[in-house]
Amino acid sequence: MFVNSVYFCFIIGLLILVQTSYSYDTDHLTNLGAFCSNDSSLGPPNLNPIDDSSAKLIRTIENGSLYTIGAGDDKVWLLHLWGYNGYDYGFAYGTLLKEQITQLIPRAWAHFEQRIIDELDKLKLPKWFEDMVVGKGLAFALDFQNTIVEKYIDKEIYEEMRGIADAANVNYYSIRRLHMLGEITRGRCSLFGLWGNATMGGKTLQLRALDWDTKGGLQDFPVITIYHPRSEKLGHAFANVAWAGYIGTLTGMSSTQMGISEIGIYFSDDTFGDESMSGLPFIFVERHILQYSETLDDALSFIANVKRTCHLVLAVADGKLGTARMIQYSHSLVNFFDDQNLQPLAEWHPRLPNAIYCGMDWLCPSRQYKLYKQILSQYGHITPESSIQNITSIAKTGDLHVALYDLTDMIMYVSNARGTNETGPLEAYQRQFVKIDLNIEFARTHAFFK
Template sequence: MFDQNRLFYVLFGLVVIFQTSSCHKTIKNYGAYCANDTARGDPNLIPIDESQPRFINKVENGTLYQIGAGEDQVWLIHVYGNTGYDFGYAYGTLLRDQINKVLPRAWAHFEEEILKELKNLKLPKWFVDFVVDKGLSFALDIQNDLVKKYMDEEVYNEMRGIADAAQVDYKTVIRLHMLGEITRGRCSLYGLWGNATLGGKTLQLRALDWDVDGGLQDYPVITIYHPLTSKLGHPFANVAWAGYIGTLTGMSSLRLGISEIGVSFPDDTFGDESMAGLPFIFVERHILQFSETLDDALSFIANVRRTCHLILGVADGKLGTARMVQYSHSIVNFFDDQNLQPLADWHPRIPHAIYSGMDWLCPSRQYKLYKAITDQYGQITPELSIKNITSVVKTGDLHVGVYDLTDNIMYVANARGTNEQGPMEAYKRQFVKVDLNVEFARTR
């Protein structure tokens, strides 16, 4: 075994590797990308698919549907249960084929990307030898050991249920969920309400700009959770891929929405990071699963043991407002439209709006999102956002979620899958409409 100091450098090195490989840009190139990307994208003129879910299969504690048309179809799965294992077993049974296809492909891709980056980064030889010798699996097992005591045991039970039903390795399922903590992703978000939107609706954007080469978009899944006991919270919707139960995108039955941005370019207001704490994908999931109000969500964020540098967005359709969160291990700050940060000429404040484009210090992307919002100000609907905001700003490579938290409706698009046609980026593709009033009310 190696000592704790060496463990620290190993884990720190992995953070560097993943941050520089995310979106296939080094830190240097990504900085230039933020500074110089001023070209506007074209509007997305593809009609939104509003067709009804099509029944596919049913098992105890689960029902599988498909939504969307043509190449832009999404699996819609409902799981019911008294335990996390109930959720996972139904999920793994209904999506066994998809899980067994995406898991090895995605895992092989991420391993390859790490080894590729090792050759280009100036890292100590002992560290390079360590990663080559021990591999990604070993490092992620260490990561899991560091977070285990902060995790909800029912989440592990759910992963166990997936592994048992889909007949995949349980440790591999866990490792998949540790990747988010060190890859994060470059994304955009907004929360709009009051005068910013048509009719004063509360809207939220979650645009995920992440790796489109791992095949995740071949198996997009929206999971509707139906707890049958209060210890599992209340119904919520999670947007991800087959086998992935952490939350990056989603809405709750109590009309809370969540968004997230990984931060590569913080300023000195962020504080430090830690590898030990509750992974942010499960912080976000806890908010959707257990928080009843915006205040509940912000209180949880303030008191949970946090980990890395992030920007979170939380919106509440009941209260008709949203907050942006500056998030790190040691510091957390909450912003509304009156005190939004960073305050700069490239990131002005907008009444009844919080927003962030791609990173904390990313002037061109921040300003593009500002312009897109203000150009449509007062008239913004989910449809207009899909047409003239995400597509013009060019954000949401892997998937995009637009939430109508007033009417409890979600719009989702995914990147082009293998052997599919048309544009690669999700924001250029067809969105599907999901009426969560209907989906949350579905019973066994």
């Protein structure tokens, strides 16, 4: 105990020294990162109480149950699916959320189609793909993209999409196109993985802050889906945080105490490799990790060997091992980082013991430094609650949704952006969070099979 106390005091002293060494004016940071969408201003703390109310059952059908969790404007659909195959999952999904799916798809498609056309020159896409969008339309281009990647995608994913389409009576190709958009739009986001002396009680915590488009209406239909496989080919139970009809993974936790985070990288450097549109789309790389990886090593091995596509930063944390890794990710290159070799190593992105983190982009000095400063201010006693109150809100990250994972106790905290006709702040990081006890949710049994 004495040795641990001495070590902890040494770390705190080191961090105070680091904080003093890197305490410089924000104008310097803005000049350093003029190429990135820098914002050195700080937001207010999020003082909203966390909603820890129990889920409320709405409806049960074969292979599915629909609940709500949370209250008022911050209520979320909580969907439980059971199945022997992807079609079982999808048909139950489409049946229980038909109304939400049929509203979301045309609305989101219209918005993202126009946005992509308007910003085509900013999206880092191959010239041939840009020409295809301009000449043939976005729908044609995404269908062509699917022909390139379909050999890498698990057939059960397509079957799940077909099940949704059949049950909700929506066009299958519209659902499939929606899932191709992630490779194009990506999103600027933030993440961290913290463990050991960085956190209160040595818990393993992970942040996934999604700074994506809040004008597409996605936040009107937030869904947390809990998958319960009845066949080994579907892996193990996991939770996916998304929107009605969206089955790719951007945010989530698994029953094996693992979490995933992702950042789309626009401002890279020469340490990144090449990009390609041929490979497994990253939303299904992330889903595979949650659905099939038992350990951190499983996840890292899959990332190392999968056919990768675009420039990303990923993070995977494992509550069983009590650690996390950050991954520099491209088609031709992958690098794995822990707290000892974290990159980019710069005055605006220092290393911290028992921590990996990345704010908004790879080369984005003021946003990176702002996240670092907030982690440092809470270092040694960080909890999900303190992260919600004093890290994401003050660093202003997580416009569309924010998730905090307690991978030790299997608790997830989620907030969503303000929806249409709702009140309060727009950004998810300033809104009320809902607490989901995944010990309870993963253990739920279907009423038809008790």
